[in-house]
Amino acid sequence: MKTKLKLTICLITGLLFALSANAQKTVIKKEALPGNAQTFLKTHFGSKKPSYILEDKEILSTEYKVQFSNQTEVEFDKKGNWKEVEAKTGKVPKSIIPKKIASYIKENFPKEDVTKIEIGSSGYETKLTNGLELKFNLKGDFTKIDK
Template sequence: MRSNLKLTIGLIAGILFSLSANAQKTVIAKEALPANAQTFLKSHFGTKKPSYIIEDKELLSTEYKVQYNKTIEIEFDKKGNWKEVDGKGSKIPTSIIPKKIISYVKSNFSKEKITKIEIEKSGYETKLTNGLELKFNMKGDFLKVDN
């Protein structure tokens, strides 16, 4: 009985390892991004050219990463919907951030800028220049400071 369990666990681990080994990262052109991602980039970054764009294909998912210089990295899902914009400590474009979140940060952290925003199922998570992480619901209402 115990050897069957070990064998089953070993087989599952082997399958998972081989599936993850099939992950493929490819540098692609801006035009190869899904339409939503292209529209997002044009709206918020205009004609600025990315340093590189990577398509990260795994067995069950595809993601895209767009890098501008060394300061801005944007992640998109397979449909081209943005998931995260990271300024690597630098301010990100406010056009990306919901107005209610911008207003909250200006009112409560007037000297700080938003350097990262991530959209999750439950809402938004932002990071400020002082390192604080703030959580908001999908409507942009402040929920809590996250550590």
């Protein structure tokens, strides 16, 4: 029994190592991004040129990371849908933040800006300049504060 367990653990470890070894990060040009990502960048960042764009290919997924000179990072999934925008030295463009979320933040935290916004299957998570993390559902309704 112990031998089978050890063999199973070795096989799983080997498989995970093989999968991670196949991951590739490549610098690409803006034109190589999926169309949705190109449109998003043009809409929300205008003519700003990225410092670099990385394509992160793994066996089961592909992701893209766009970095601007002002330390703003945008992450996209394989279809070019945005997943996260983080402004490390500034604020997230207001045009990215859904109106209902922007209204809530303006009303309840009028002196704060959004430094990060992330969208997931259960909703949005934002981080404010004061360090608070606010969570919203997919409709933009406030659900809770994390710190």
